[in-house]
Amino acid sequence: PAGLNYYYFLSTLYTILITLIMKQTIDENKILAQLEANKKKPKKKSGFMARLEEAQKLQEKQARERAKENAKRNYR
Structure with a gap:
């Protein structure tokens, strides 16, 4: 001890x-x-995060364009 x-x-x-x-x-x-x-x-975003955000913006843009086209078709 x-x-x-x-x-x-x-x-x-x-x-x-x-x-x-x-x-x-x-x-x-x-x-x-x-x-x-x-x-x-300023915080830099990682390469993966930047690509992910870019893909998300592209998808949103395409969805808006499709919605406009569908609205035009339904309007006729």
């Missing part, structure tokens, strides 16, 4: 030291500024 307590103590001490070192080396303001700059950039 004494060895297990020693292990837990060293593990906790190591974790605390690593956390303190990381907080000192990382500049949070710089990271926040970079995140804000990234939010302002």
